Amino acid sequence: MSNMAGTSTEDILTVGDLRKHFKTSQGIVRAVDVVSFSVKHGETFGLVGESGSGKSTTAYVIMGIYAPTDGKIYFEGADLSTGVKKRPKPLKKRIQIVFQDPGSSLNPKRTVKQIVELPLKTHDIVKGDCEEKVKELLDMVELPTDFMYRYPRELGGGEKQMVAIARALATNPSFVVLDEPTSALDVSQQAKIINMLLRFQKEFKLSYLFITHNLSLMRNVASRVAIMYLGKICEIAPAAEFFQKPLHPYTRMLLSSVPVITDEEEILKPKKIVSRGEIPSPVNVPPGCGFHPRCPEGREICRREEPAMAEIEKGHFVRCHLYTIGQSTKDTA
């Protein structure tokens, strides 16, 4: 279970046995179903998965947009396991989020200045007119300062996202959740923003929770990667190992479908698994291991029993019967 969720001082964020369930007319959606991980100070922790995996929901629970159904969240030592309205205000300064769609994360009826100064005003960081501080922030993200009086519709996608980043960094947070920050952008806009984010991380000693479905991007951004499927984490490993020695069949399936542009990358990709089927509806999670209907290695036990997370190599955790069959006799007691 949560053998890596002890609150040590080197972890800025610890998530333990987190659950988030939604009641819908079709049944209970187990969007996040027992998720545990920690993010160390100054690292970029990557969360990868397809739609319906629960990665964005996990981020939203951490931010407090949803209150957890169960489980704990510890941030800088404090217990943060509630919705945002119940959290202490000073803590809201320290943890910020950049959303996926720059088009809707900026209020179309407010100017850039009004958007960026909101956190400054909310936390009384600047008394009086915030113009100077806003200029400073826009400079930092390399936007011309006269963008202050523009509306989001006058900006391009990349520029909007830079405004969102300026807004997130306005309160000098220590932890930023980046939910698919470049998914809606072109390759060259993406490169600019990612490089900027990495620079800020070094300069301001930030820790990131980086969420994306783009595996090639993740490879170049994260120091550790976790992959999610139907609300559960399947595998966690340091980045290089995750991509060079993927263990979980789902990880291998995902990696084998990544569109790449060089021959070296082709060679790196696992060849064996060709993707099959689609992710089932989260209302109807298959029994046993949720991945078994699509898994080419499925065994009898996969249909019956859910696998437990196990540490196969140092720092490399997998939740799969293929690697724990030898140990299962110990667990079932």
Added chain:
Amino acid sequence: MPLVSERRTQDIRKGWYKFSKSPLSILGLAVVVVIISVTIASPLIAPYPKHAEFFVDFSNANKPPSWKYPLGTDIMGRDVLTRIIFGFRYSLMMAVVVLSLVTPPGVILGLIAGYFRGSWIETIIMRVTDVFIGVPPLVLALAICSVLTPSAFYAMMAVSLMWWPWYSRLVYSVTSSLRNEYFVQAAETTGASTFHILFREIFPNCLAPILTKVTLDVGWVILIGASLSFVGLGAQPPTPDLGTMVSDGAKYLPDLWWVTLFPSLAIVVTILGFNLLGDGVRDLFATEEV
């Protein structure tokens, strides 16, 4: 800030460019401008201003349209054209009063109900709204006006009472669709107050539909007002009112056709003008970028 006012002029010019592409919208705007000008300048342009008050001249009564009385005279000898010009005053005033009374509470209730979706606050507000919407508007207005002594004031109050729920419903639907947008959640996670979120983040996004609805509603309020006057529950004689004029003249159809026809046409043209303008306003806000 010089930059800001430059942007405003730019936006207005862009808006006009877009608006002027539709000839019908221009027509609507023209009609509305004419009606408003006529209303403001009525004492100056009406040929017989005195006919708008208590006035009797049986020697000139029931005269068909002529050079002296362009739209004819009614049974009291009053010039129809003058009375129509002054009649616009009452109609427009009703529209302005009703819509000003109705918008603030409707908007506030809609914002609150939409934001607190799923809670008891929303349930109470929206069910009350539903009750008022459920009553047929004219019936409610008639009921109120017939209990109290008929007057222009009570007519306006009655119409306001059954008009506000439409605004709360409109704002409720916009608010609840924006409730889960990322920019609202960004404001929440930063810790902005509920007041800020409702009035500084969500409300500006409601302005366009509200403005469109107000423009379109002018015509309908005027119609309801005229309907009330038609049955005698609005402005009382001798105040010139388009609805009253239609009902007074109706008894004498088809002989004194001008007494009924011209006020009716005035009502139709007014409603048409505001509707066309409202359509143009709605199209203007429809897409942000060309």
Added chain:
Amino acid sequence: MTTSLLEIKDLHVWFSVYGGTLRVLDGVNFQLGKSEKVGLVGEAGCGKTTTMKSILRILPRTARIPRGEVFFGGKDVLKMSSKDVQRVRRRGISMIFQDPTAALNPVFKIGEQITDVIRYSTIDPKTGKDLPKEEIRARAVQVLQDVALPDPERIMDNYPIQLSGGMRQRVCIAMALVSAHDLLIADEPGTSLDVTIQDQILRLLGQLAEERGISVILISHALGAVRGLVDRVYVMYAGNIVEVAKTQDLFSNPLHPYAQGLLKAVPKLTGGGIPESIRGRIPSYLNPPEGCRFHPRCEHTMPICEKDRPRLLDAGNRDVACFLYQK
């Protein structure tokens, strides 16, 4: 080439907006042969979709075409009568749009939508009129099977909302297959879907195109998606084609500075970080730069780049529009 299926010559497309004219397409040249698969890559706003819409003549009313020709099967589409264009749309070319959810009408069943397409696009050769109902339905079920949809009979009675994103995209492909006898244009297919589904969809497209000998134009801003499917790639920037090469040639050795920048900016699965992106942003179409439209962002600008526009010329094994390669 007389065997070319589609040939676009010097196409210019302008849009009239507040403040002037957006000169989006600035002389686009494009060739496609029978049974050929070609990719069109470029960033958002470079004019890829505008080019494709010109082929089918479905541009918005504010657009006008001051110059250029689009030859399909030897005839200029831009000069055709609306009846002839209609025939091209029904029986020659079809397009798969980016968002499958938006492309399907939510209030009609899948079966109704497919049978509509079949009815418009096929005529019974014997009677010269519409095919009989049973025949149409049979064809609909068949084409749903061809796109690897499980249980086609049941899907005929489903509404789009009941299907997943991947299934909706397959339905759109099926509808396009029905009326695409010669050319299929796929505009960012699978972009809004998961990468495993996107992979399946692209492989499906490639396979169907091979089987039926249909030409394919694959539009994408994701270079990796294109690489697996097409034989030749057109790279577009700000309304101009800047490089045309065989897939292998382009990816191993891009010549145009923009193509080089693009390929460098793509994150690699093997790691290595992401180099700095191309500086600047795409130009405004209201006042595009003089000369080469890429020169303000190019590291190798020469004086001539600011004055003249480079033409797409042969540079050995490919065409490039850049003065670096033209002496």
